[in-house]
Amino acid sequence: MTNPDRSDDSGARRDAGRRALALAAVAAAGAVGFGVLNAAVARRKTARADREVLERTGAPDGSPVRRAAAALSPVGKWWTYIPAALGTSAWVLAAQRGDGEDERRSGAAGAGAIFAAGVIATGLNHAFDAWLPQPPPPPGRKSRTKPVFPSGHAFGPAAVGLASAYVLAREGIASPYAALPIAAAIPAVTAGGRLLDEKHWASDVLGGYIGGIALAAACLAAYEAAGRR
Structure with missing residues (x-):
């Protein structure tokens, strides 16, 4: 006679395995897309579109919008999204207190995935600056040699935000209908x-988004694979 609990556990593991594979595929596709975009940027294939977007979005010097944008510059640096990742990881761990072994293991894996997304994003930002071919910087950059691709203000927050939203939704802590749109908007x-x-x-910015999606998906694939065994 089949034990219903064992059958349920086996089904949960299969579902987690399928989600892990799907997330790994998203990570791989994102990494390929990131590489293709960087190659196009390095060859200046995106230069015309970039200039057109900048003409439409760039705020005039000295305008309130430009000053506000400059004031918001620290938001999106590692010293803002790493504490956010730590706080969210602690929230996930606290929410699992008193639950069963599987739930605690899943919560620990989720917390680790969120924190890993932030730490890896920080390390990759430095690696990208050193290794990736770069376009000429836009006119707002004072340094004409500072790397700009990808935008760290998109990459790190996207990786941490998406990983956090997924884990919070999977662990039943937050609604996916609220968490995912917020994570995408950050x-x-x-x-x-x-x-x-x-x-x-x-x-x-697009490169940062794509890279952030790829990194978040890779961390979440590990979360799904490790959360239930």
């Missing part, structure tokens, strides 16, 4: 100011 705010301040091209 990089638009953090990186949008960089467009207004002419510190990044649109392709830099």
